[in-house]
Amino acid sequence: MPRAKFQTLTEQMFYILLCLKNECYGMDILDRVPSMTGGRVNVGSGTLYNLLEQFLELKWIRETKVEGRRRSYIITGEGVEILNKEYERIKAQMEDYRRFFMEGM
């Protein structure tokens, strides 16, 4: 998986990582992302599966336990770093917007 592609996170990636601040099952993520975003962001099962695989590969998350057919995950330090970077980026974007539209006028 090319890292370059993940320079900025998609919304779905962002919220999946955010969910994984606390340990949770894959299925929980499917419920939590829409409820966190008021239904604005939905993650499909297939997309979730693939993203979890990629995050595991990149070591942004790790598997905590496998209970029968259920698996749970949690974010790693590296993942938190990525999430923080994304947060900073969004914040900077927001500040630019504010400066341009509100103070600049």
Added chain:
Amino acid sequence: MKEIKKVLFTFAAYDYTGIEKYLEKQASEGWMLKRFTGVFMEFSKVEPKKLRFSVTYFSKATDFDPKPSKEQEHYMDLCEYTGWKFVTSCGEMQIFCTEDEYATPLETDPIMKVNNIHKTIKKIFVAPYICLIMITMWNVVSAFSGLIYDTIEMLSNNYIILSGFCSIVALLLIIVEFIAYFRWKSKALKSAEDGIFVESSGKTNFQYWVAAITCIGGIFMIASIGGKILFCMGLGIVLIIILIVVGRIYLISFFKKLGMSKKANMILTTMIFMTLVIIIAVVTGIVTFKVGISMRSKPAYTYEYEDTTYEVYHDEIPFRIEDFMNARNDEYSTRCTTKSSLLIEYIEASQDTRYDVELDEGIEYTIVKVKSSFVYDMVKNSMYKEIEEYCEELADWRKIVKVDENQWNANEVYEVYAGEWSKNHYLLMFDEIIVEVKFDLENELTDQQKAIIGEKLQNLN
């Protein structure tokens, strides 16, 4: 009323939107997908239902898995959680459906979907296709190089023509497939960048099947014209293709039912097919060889001369020394081999005196009858070049010279000279027949003899 129907799968493997729409339409007409083997889709009769289908590609799955792997189960559980029921799978392709109109689609990231498909396509198609391309390329190249270096041998061999033809068709098919896929991929990526899943072109991948059928038809056509042996060979090729495509699927699912592991299934299936292919190749080889031997003529008798045994043949030959002059011997050995294809008939014949007579004389000739006029020039140039090279190799000032064709009543005549001396070696070109002939006679041919030979050759059947 039929309860089950089988439909030939005519979509491109990556055209998921096309497949989804098709399955939705079938369900609304009361046909629910039950099984998909890659060649056929099996539907069973149900109440007409409005269903949503989703075709996804799970690149870790293979045909050989006896049951879904742990990872695949996890994947299926996640899908089921949002209301998508697993219907069936074929290798990497996983088919789900749901009655819930508002269920979150299985895939919500179009770029990821395209990448996923690409990963799968790369895994299942690229390696075998590259092998196929290399084999067919090799076939095409060897056929064409054969055409350049051994034109007549090649043109007179139906088998080479047949395999060359098939290779070219196969190569074109693969190229068409590749182009179609990459065009689809660039279209899909473009719409994915806008956040949209690509729409199917709606067309089934019909050209592929039309081309395949044309190819099989071509094999039969050539084979049926080319005589019984070739017909059998053509039939054999078609059967092998069908066996490999269809038989493989059933064999794999049979082993799966026996509960065989993925590795064992893979190894056993591959071994069985390798063995089959080898057996078929050996049998074909033996049959061809046996037929070849049985067609060869047997000597009429043998004789001893200076401690060596010589064979005398009495093959029928198209024309003999006696046809144009008074022969000096009563007994000759005549040999003749004929090769015939769709394009040309190639006859090599000779008439020789026995070694134990004093008056030595003979003729040796090659007759090519051109059946398809478009190869006439190819044959002519090849035969001319061969004589030219022969002259150069002998390095005794031999050269091939254009001479008067009227004596022979031919279209064009070339004669080999060594210096000023004629070597009694000619290349004669008639309307549909080209002949290279070497006379080993005491005297040069008279005009009258040339006319007789010309007349005789033109009226060969």
